[in-house]
Amino acid sequence: MIKYRLSCSAGHEFESWFRAIGDYDKQWQSGLILCPICGSKEITKMPMAPAVVKGRGSETPLPLSVGRGNEAEESVLGKLRAFQQSVIENSEDVGSRFADEARKIHFGEAEERRIRGNSTAEEAKEMLEDGVPFGILPPLPEDLN
Ligand SMILES: [Zn+2]
Structure with missing residues (x-):
């Protein structure tokens, strides 16, 4: 999941989650991204690095052992x-x-x-x-x- 900070032409800022990097562009081109405050379709990405949330399980590595001991x-x-x-x-x-x-x-x-x-x-x-x-x-x- 990727979180983008977005803003509309009226200057409303909001955050939206997308499943993948390309999803924002696809939804934006299809006019699916609306400002939740005024409903404007004129949305721009705020200039900031998107926050990436890694998949389930990536935060807690499993204790595994393979081959020779430590x-x-x-x-x-x-x-x-x-x-x-x-x-x-x-x-x-x-x-x-x-x-x-x-x-x-x-x-x-x-x-x-x-x-x-x-x-x-x-x-x-x-x-x-x-x-x-x-x-x-x-x-x-x-x-x-
Ligand atoms: Zn707005």
Whole structure:
């Protein structure tokens, strides 16, 4: 929508809305624009920039995300990747025996070393109850694919 300030030959000023820039000229040529005060068809545009109202929704951009994360997210992911990489390089993969091995190490039945692996929720709960220390590697986006 475009708003024009118009004035008639008698000097009456008024505002009128048009759907598009060309609409004013079309309506003016067709004699459709009348002064709302005196009905004169001798209308002229006032010398001012028309106010343009943008379409619905243009004022409030939607939060969208596409492709890579923003810098902050990438930074956090980078640290997580580095952390995970460090764990992987400096630990022994014991796979599903993790709970058993962690327990043995904790109770001094196995050589103290850093291990990684996986456990069921039940095993994790038992380790917590027994005070066996372990950490959970945060899942990275690529692991969730
Ligand atoms: Zn008038």
